[in-house]
Amino acid sequence: MRPKLSVNIGKLKLKNPVTVASGTFGYAEEFSDFIDLEKLGAIVTKTITLKPRQGNPGPRTAESPAGLLNSIGLENPGIESFLEDKLPFFKKIGVPIIVSIASESDPGEFIILAKKLDKIKEISAIELNVSCPNIKSAGKLIAQDPKATYEVVRSVRRITRKTLITKLSPNVSDIAEIALAAESAGSDALSLINTLTAMSIDVQTRAPKIASVTAGLSGPAIRPLAVRMVWEAYQKIKIPIIGIGGIMDISSALEFFIAGATAISVGTANFINPKATLEIILGLRGYLIENKIKDINSLRGSLNV
Amino acid sequence: MLQIKARIVDNKKVSDNYFRLSIEAAKIIREARPGQFMQVKVSAGYEPLLRRPFGIHRVKKSTIEILYEVVGRGTQVLSQKTSGEYLDIIGPLGNGFSMLDGRYAILVAGGMGVAPLLFLADKLVHSYPLVLIGAKTKGSLLCEGEFRRLGCNVKVATNDGSKGFKGNLTDLLKKLLSTIPACRSGRDYGLSTIYACGPKPMLKELALISSRHNIPAQVSLEAHMACGFGACLGCVINTKQGLKKVCKDGPVFNPDEVIWQ
Numbered sequence: 001m002r003p004k005l006s007v008n009i010g011k012l013k014l015k016n017p018v019t020v021a022s023g024t025f026g027y028a029e030e031f032s033d034f035i036d037l038e039k040l041g042a043i044v045t046k047t048i049t050l051k052p053r054q055g056n057p058g059p060r061t062a063e064s065p066a067g068l069l070n071s072i073g074l075e076n077p078g079i080e081s082f083l084e085d086k087l088p089f090f091k092k093i094g095v096p097i098i099v100s101i102a103s104e105s106d107p108g109e110f111i112i113l114a115k116k117l118d119k120i121k122e123i124s125a126i127e128l129n130v131s132c133p134n135i136k137s138a139g140k141l142i143a144q145d146p147k148a149t150y151e152v153v154r155s156v157r158r159i160t161r162k163t164l165i166t167k168l169s170p171n172v173s174d175i176a177e178i179a180l181a182a183e184s185a186g187s188d189a190l191s192l193i194n195t196l197t198a199m200s201i202d203v204q205t206r207a208p209k210i211a212s213v214t215a216g217l218s219g220p221a222i223r224p225l226a227v228r229m230v231w232e233a234y235q236k237i238k239i240p241i242i243g244i245g246g247i248m249d250i251s252s253a254l255e256f257f258i259a260g261a262t263a264i265s266v267g268t269a270n271f272i273n274p275k276a277t278l279e280i281i282l283g284l285r286g287y288l289i290e291n292k293i294k295d296i297n298s299l300r301g302s303l304n305v
Numbered sequence: 306m307l308q309i310k311a312r313i314v315d316n317k318k319v320s321d322n323y324f325r326l327s328i329e330a331a332k333i334i335r336e337a338r339p340g341q342f343m344q345v346k347v348s349a350g351y352e353p354l355l356r357r358p359f360g361i362h363r364v365k366k367s368t369i370e371i372l373y374e375v376v377g378r379g380t381q382v383l384s385q386k387t388s389g390e391y392l393d394i395i396g397p398l399g400n401g402f403s404m405l406d407g408r409y410a411i412l413v414a415g416g417m418g419v420a421p422l423l424f425l426a427d428k429l430v431h432s433y434p435l436v437l438i439g440a441k442t443k444g445s446l447l448c449e450g451e452f453r454r455l456g457c458n459v460k461v462a463t464n465d466g467s468k469g470f471k472g473n474l475t476d477l478l479k480k481l482l483s484t485i486p487a488c489r490s491g492r493d494y495g496l497s498t499i500y501a502c503g504p505k506p507m508l509k510e511l512a513l514i515s516s517r518h519n520i521p522a523q524v525s526l527e528a529h530m531a532c533g534f535g536a537c538l539g540c541v542i543n544t545k546q547g548l549k550k551v552c553k554d555g556p557v558f559n560p561d562e563v564i565w566q
Contacts, residue, residue: 024537025536026536026538027537030532030534030535030536031536032308033307033534034306034308054547054548055538055541055548057530057541057547058528058529058539058540058541058542058543059528059535059539060538060539060540060541061352061529061531061539061540063355063529063530065352065355066352066354067354068355068531070531070537070539072538072539074536075538075541075548082329112447115323184486202396203469217336219351219354220351220354248351268354268531270532270536271355271532271536271537272346272354272355272356272531272532273308273346274395274532275308275395282415
């Protein structure tokens with residue numbers, strides 16, 4: 001028996017449910033020495049903005065117990081240069097491409113970006129990054145406000161039929177409320193979760209370890225929180241969830257499926273073990289066979305309470 | 306760029322807090338150039354979570370050596386590894402030094418900065434390079450014997466004067482460049498190249514010296530990094546051409562291009 005690993009995310013069919021978290025996979029080229037990229041279920045790009053962004057000053061990363069603090073500040077070449085210089089490589093890989101986009105100051109930028117991407121047939125889906133904690137001008141995140149989330153998703157929904165994924169923030173008191181707002185606005189799926197706002201201090205210099213003082217925390221340290229949020233959202237919404245948060249290996253990936261995720265994204269682990277994604281795909285197959293489960297979709301939300 | 310499981314051949318204390326690790330990594334050796342580094346997973350678990358970057362220190366037939374100082378959790382864990390164990394390694398990473406033929410090589414190594422420069426000296430030894438090594442005291446000088454055995458012209462500076470020149474390594478360099486005639490044993494200092502690695506203040510000072518004397522220089526920088534292969538964008542530094550990644554655009558930079566802070 002060869003278990004079925006394919007899943008649907010909106011109109012998008014993935015041959016397996018393993019993808020990568022935006023911002024942790026560069027523009028895929030960086031990983032081509034390590035893994036066979038075509039084996040991935042999908043690839044999510046680094047977040048693209050309308051104009052090029054230099055990003056935040058260094059130091060941008062620091063290590064914490066079982067975690068990584070980062071504040072890159074959405075460094076990216078801007079949409080035009082992305083389409084010209086980075087997209088051709090993605091097209092060659094032959095797996096679904098999910099382009100992550102964000103606005104810098106005006107949420108209207110989401111519409112302009114989505115219109116540009118909507119015309120390109122090789123782009124399979126758009127992920128709305130309404131939850132990056134590292135942009136200074138942002139103030140409150142869109143994903144911290146159900147109304148603002150609804151409005152952004154709705155406005156993009158109106159102009160594209162491509163699969164829309166909304167990436168939500170864990171820096172909220174009620175994740176299900178925001179998840180519902182995105183769903184009712186027409187999002188096809190949710191990515192759960194982005195990083196947690198955090199900080200770390202060098203006690204000798206009394207300086208923050210990250211130049212922008214606060215940063216996003218990722219890695220195994222945040223996994224239990226991410227699993228909890230997937231579980232909470234899963235019970236309230238019908239659209240698929242892509243589980244993200246400290247997935248390092250097969251057992252951590254399985255937690256997310258059991259909590260209710262349809263697919264998962266590997267994030268921080270890509271920096272440490274660039275082969276993590278492929279090891280998880282193999283591990284999933286093994287787990288399903290061992291547990292006599294024919295289809296990964298029947299694992300979803302199978303939590304024994 | 307490879308990810309391999311490398312067998313530890315040796316992991317021995319050199320002095321005080323300094324260790325030399327030797328691993329079997331024939332595949333990495335085939336691609337390795339001086340100035341490049343490797344990302345080492347020092348423990349299988351999450352503590353520490355990230356790999357640790359180490360410059361390639363020396364290459365023998367099928368082994369690569371790393372010289373490191375125990376400064377934190379990562380190096381502490383690494384120092385307890387013993388021969389026969391395996392380490393997950395990614396490498397070789399970064400750009401490395403460009404070795405300019407026909408120029409007189411001056412290697413400037415402050416403290417742990419000797420680590421990548423020994424590999425470079427090995428490749429440049431045919432040109433009898435000048436190697437300046439600096440440390441706080443005589444006891445913390447590293448690799449003096451190794452450089453001499455290769456056949457380099459070694460000069461030493463210590464801050465307390467317990468050996469060699471008393472003062473900063475950059476002061477020794479300034480003295481050599483000003484007091485020694487421009488031509489010495491047929492070698493013109495104006496046709497030299499400086500290769501340097503060491504603490505940031507030293508490299509910053511060296512940038513001034515190299516531009517004042519109009520000697521091209523290459524400096525190896527450090528920055529906190531998560532991946533080491535250009536994906537996380539964590540290790541940026543300011544340059545005249547904008548932000549650059551230490552891991553991929555570097556770690557070796559032209560000091561004139563760096564905006565020193």
